[in-house]
Amino acid sequence: MPDRSPPIPVILITGFLGSGKTTLLNHLLRDPGMADTAVVINEFGDVAIDHLLVESAVENAVVLQSGCICCTVRGDLVDTLDELCAKVEQGVLPPFSRIAIETTGLADPASLIHAFLTERLLTERFTLRAVVTTLDTANGAGQLESFEEARHQVALADIVVLTKSDIAAAGAPERLAAEIRRLNPGAAIRQVEHGAIAPDTLFALVPEHPSRTGGDVLAWLNERAFEEAQAGTHSHHDGGIAAFAVTLDRPVRREALRRWLRSILSLRGNDLLRMKGIVALEGEDRPMVVHAVQNVLHPPVQLAAWPSEDHATRIVFITRNIAPQTLRNSLEVLAAREAA
């Protein structure tokens, strides 16, 4: 596959066991606009079943059978996507212009996201367009309370699709949406019955990752949602997950930012579920966009210009067992040192 072609977008569909991933995927694949989608379905256990349930694009489905995608992702994912590209080159499979990956219900999507950010064979050819998490409205609250995987799936989502509201108690979608906003204030939330949503409508909910060429950085950061979440009440069933925004009104030196990122990721990377920010650099009029998922830092991107009048540094965090004040303090120390 030529390296110069634009990266192929990847849609990651995750969500707890039975939450409606396959139902949603089937519906999306029925849309003519999704005809050139390759589907990768991860199975847990010896017997691959889910790919039999995906109705369309079956000839493009590739099943990872060597266990849970979240444990063995690197080799498997690279091999699988390689195999897919090779089959296209050999004319065995039709060309595709996007990939949809359905994970097992017990997958922690962090390892997959890591792979797409760090694995050269993947970063060269693919770009993660959206992480879509299905959450069963009837059972979601209990799953979030009992299973760390379910909390991570929600914390790392760009879009949470609330399924099965047709069979849930009255008020359940609103209660669950409040819980989701607390875990991941930046995620878009959409109630969908039996997977019935058009792909264009679904993906319009996610701004693309900002790059040198633009992108809606303010929508991507969605900092206001984090501030509102901070102001809200806190539950005792959150597994130590906190979502908050930190702002700094003094610019920081490029080198100091680099050191702060390195130390925070190496010391607390595992508990830093997600970090996104726009940073004012001392002596420079173009801000830096930073983005990390656990201990993996996406290469920082310097934007051509500030996206609005507000030139303050804003960083949003979703953390596990890290007090917001700890991160706030470390950033303030960074800024104060620069000012000294």
Ligand SMILES: Nc1nc2c(ncn2[C@@H]2O[C@H](COP(=O)(O)OP(=O)(O)OP(=O)(O)O)[C@@H](O)[C@H]2O)c(=O)[nH]1
């Ligand atoms: N009533 C109702 N049932 C739904 C809805 N969405 C999915 N289902 C049903 O829920 C069951 C599980 O859906 P799947 O799409 O197989 O869920 P999944 O997340 O792929 O399941 P696993 O792959 O086993 O983790 C199926 O019987 C679906 O028909 C919905 O919005 N309402």
